[in-house]
Amino acid sequence: MSSFMTIGTLEPKNKGAKPIMQTAQNLEAAPTAAPSEAPTGTTAPVPSPTILSRPASASVENGRKPRTESQMNITAKVETRDLNLFYGPKQALKSINAQVAANAITALIGPSGCGKSTFLRCLNRMNDLIDNVKIKGDVTLDGENIYARGVDVVALRQRVGMVFQKPNPFPMSIFDNIAYGPRLQGIKHKQELRDLVEKCLHQAALWDEVKDDLKKSALALSGGQQQRLCIARALATKPEVLLMDEPASALDPISTLKIEELMRELKQQYTIVIVTHNMQQAARVSDRTGFFLLGELIEMDQSSQIFTDPCDKRTEDYITGRFG
Amino acid sequence: MSIRRTFEEQLSELQSDMLRLGRFVEEALGKSLDALVRQDLQLAKQVVEEDDFADDMNFGLQARAMQLLALQQPMARDLRIIGSSLRIVIDLERIGDHAVDIAKVVRSLAGQSFFKPLVDIPRLGTLARKMVADSLQAFVNRDMALAVQVARDDDAVDELCDNLQRELMDKMRDDPTLVEQATRLLLVARMLERVADHATNIVEQIYYVETGEMRPLAREEHGHGLALAPDALEHHPSDHHNTESMGADPDLPIITAPPLGHSSWHNGSGSS
Numbered sequence: 122m123s124s125f126m127t128i129g130t131l132e133p134k135n136k137g138a139k140p141i142m143q144t145a146q147n148l149e150a151a152p153t154a155a156p157s158e159a160p161t162g163t164t165a166p167v168p169s170p171t172i173l174s175r176p177a178s179a180s181v182e183n184g185r186k187p188r189t190e191s192q193m194n195i196t197a198k199v200e201t202r203d204l205n206l207f208y209g210p211k212q213a214l215k216s217i218n219a220q221v222a223a224n225a226i227t228a229l230i231g232p233s234g235c236g237k238s239t240f241l242r243c244l245n246r247m248n249d250l251i252d253n254v255k256i257k258g259d260v261t262l263d264g265e266n267i268y269a270r271g272v273d274v275v276a277l278r279q280r281v282g283m284v285f286q287k288p289n290p291f292p293m294s295i296f297d298n299i300a301y302g303p304r305l306q307g308i309k310h311k312q313e314l315r316d317l318v319e320k321c322l323h324q325a326a327l328w329d330e331v332k333d334d335l336k337k338s339a340l341a342l343s344g345g346q347q348q349r350l351c352i353a354r355a356l357a358t359k360p361e362v363l364l365m366d367e368p369a370s371a372l373d374p375i376s377t378l379k380i381e382e383l384m385r386e387l388k389q390q391y392t393i394v395i396v397t398h399n400m401q402q403a404a405r406v407s408d409r410t411g412f413f414l415l416g417e418l419i420e421m422d423q424s425s426q427i428f429t430d431p432c433d434k435r436t437e438d439y440i441t442g443r444f445g
Numbered sequence: 446m447s448i449r450r451t452f453e454e455q456l457s458e459l460q461s462d463m464l465r466l467g468r469f470v471e472e473a474l475g476k477s478l479d480a481l482v483r484q485d486l487q488l489a490k491q492v493v494e495e496d497d498f499a500d501d502m503n504f505g506l507q508a509r510a511m512q513l514l515a516l517q518q519p520m521a522r523d524l525r526i527i528g529s530s531l532r533i534v535i536d537l538e539r540i541g542d543h544a545v546d547i548a549k550v551v552r553s554l555a556g557q558s559f560f561k562p563l564v565d566i567p568r569l570g571t572l573a574r575k576m577v578a579d580s581l582q583a584f585v586n587r588d589m590a591l592a593v594q595v596a597r598d599d600d601a602v603d604e605l606c607d608n609l610q611r612e613l614m615d616k617m618r619d620d621p622t623l624v625e626q627a628t629r630l631l632l633v634a635r636m637l638e639r640v641a642d643h644a645t646n647i648v649e650q651i652y653y654v655e656t657g658e659m660r661p662l663a664r665e666e667h668g669h670g671l672a673l674a675p676d677a678l679e680h681h682p683s684d685h686h687n688t689e690s691m692g693a694d695p696d697l698p699i700i701t702a703p704p705l706g707h708s709s710w711h712n713g714s715g716s717s
Binding site: 400401404428429430431436437440441442443444 | 448449452518519520521522523524525656657
């Protein structure tokens with residue numbers, strides 16, 4: 122008896138499936154002689170698997186895995202329905218239906234020009250300031266259409282605050298930067314303003330660094346501090362939603378992590394939407410992520426789902442760096 | 446055209462080497478079973494000596510996977526491949542260890558004639574080894590039907606192992622002089638059962654890579670049959686770039702299993 126082991130040829134059960142890889146060069150050449158006899162009677166009979174089969178040709182151009190979005194029980198703070206936006210003849214947003222979950226961080230990602238910042242600006246009507254913009258569809262905040270006739274845009278923007286890419290403190294003291302909005306809102310009492318400024322600086326994780334220097338010019342702060350000051354300023358008008366357009370892209374890594382940690386703190390009280398080019402940042406910081414491409418919202422789901430197993434191949438391509 | 450060619454090459458190499466480790470331990474298992482049946486001490490010694498290769502591969506692969514995680518921040522399918530590879534290489538390395546354990550049993554049985562021809566142990570070994578080979582094949586071909594089949598085979602291994610244990614214990618009760626040899630054979634059966642468990646772990650990881658779902662395939666199969674959603678596997682978003690991302694050339698042959706011997710073992714081992 123020469124050899125006792127026969128296992129049989131290992132042919133792919135499903136010949137249509139694509140191989141995961143080709144022969145590694147450093148694998149020794151496997152002798153090609155396949156065992157001539159099948160191991161009939163030597164192993165327990167195994168029924169041929171019929172439970173599932175992969176498609177012979179997994180051609181999924183723009184295909185979507187037929188799995189429904191893993192829905193959390195979302196309480197939508199902001200919702201858009203069939204939102205379309207045109208810059209002149211050019212359509213920048215195409216029928217966006219999105220839900221922004223309350224007390225959560227929603228990240229919007231996508232290549233440059235995909236419409237994510239445009240979408241963000243729709244949520245507090247910042248696009249109204251741009252000429253030649255036409256908006257169709259609904260955007261609701263707590264169920265009320267913010268584009269309805271008679272909506273007070275200033276009041277809206279108090280409820281939906283915004284932080285921009287580059288820190289843009291007013292050329293005045295730290296204190297006055299934060300007190301600016303509340304003063305406009307009619308708060309005159311000095312102690313009340315002081316308390317509010319302190320509270321906002323605490324919330325923005327800046328208090329300890331500036332508490333002895335509130336009269337100092339805001340422009341003397343570092344970039345990271347300035348951005349946190351802008352967040353504190355946005356918080357001072359007691360918004361419900363905070364829109365952040367690349368809030369950390371001009372900051373160093375440590376300041377970036379501080380802002381991200383700050384966002385996690387703030388989401389207890391606020392609903393946050395952040396546009397970011399930094400996918401790792403979206404993955405680190407957000408609860409839900411929406412992927413935009415060419416003006417469309419391709420997919421919006423829990424971030425844990427998007428970054429491990431997205432539904433749509435275009436999302437997969439983008440987040441794995443295969444285009445974009 | 447991908448813009449992450451270097452990363453994709455590294456990922457592809459990681460998978461190739463993982464497969465290389467898999468084929469190595471699968472062959473080691475085959476050798477140790479051959480050594481047992483033929484009582485070939487030289488072959489058993491070779492299995493023990495060669496195991497360092499599997500250990501080194503295991504550490505090397507884990508280090509590379511950790512590096513890719515740290516330096517490339519992989520996402521989606523890439524992330525699943527790397528994450529699961531950390532688990533798979535451990536299972537493979539354990540299979541190699543079990544091959545060594547069996548080879549050591551061969552040494553301890555040196556010079557003894559078997560009290561009965563070995564039938565069930567080679568059968569068990571064949572099935573366990575087939576599960577390992579199939580798990581590798583499922584990995585190469587992204588064949589989820591085969592992955593499920595491996596999980597299903599685990600039941601047959603468990604049953605065979607149980608029967609074998611009962612039989613050996615009966616023999617020991619009848620004739621206490623057999624205790625030493627029977628105990629060692631029990632150990633071999635146990636090792637083979639563990640090998641099958643590791644193969645099942647591996648296909649569960651492969652299933653995760655392909656579908657994004659972590660599911661206890663073995664348990665489900667054991668319970669009430671798998672109710673897999675076939676469409677979970679169709680239209681997976683990662684499908685389209687797989688071929689190019691792995692540097693695959695459809696004209697080249699895929700990796701198939703190593704040579705597996707020429708005659709079936711029962712030719713020489715009598716009937717049960």
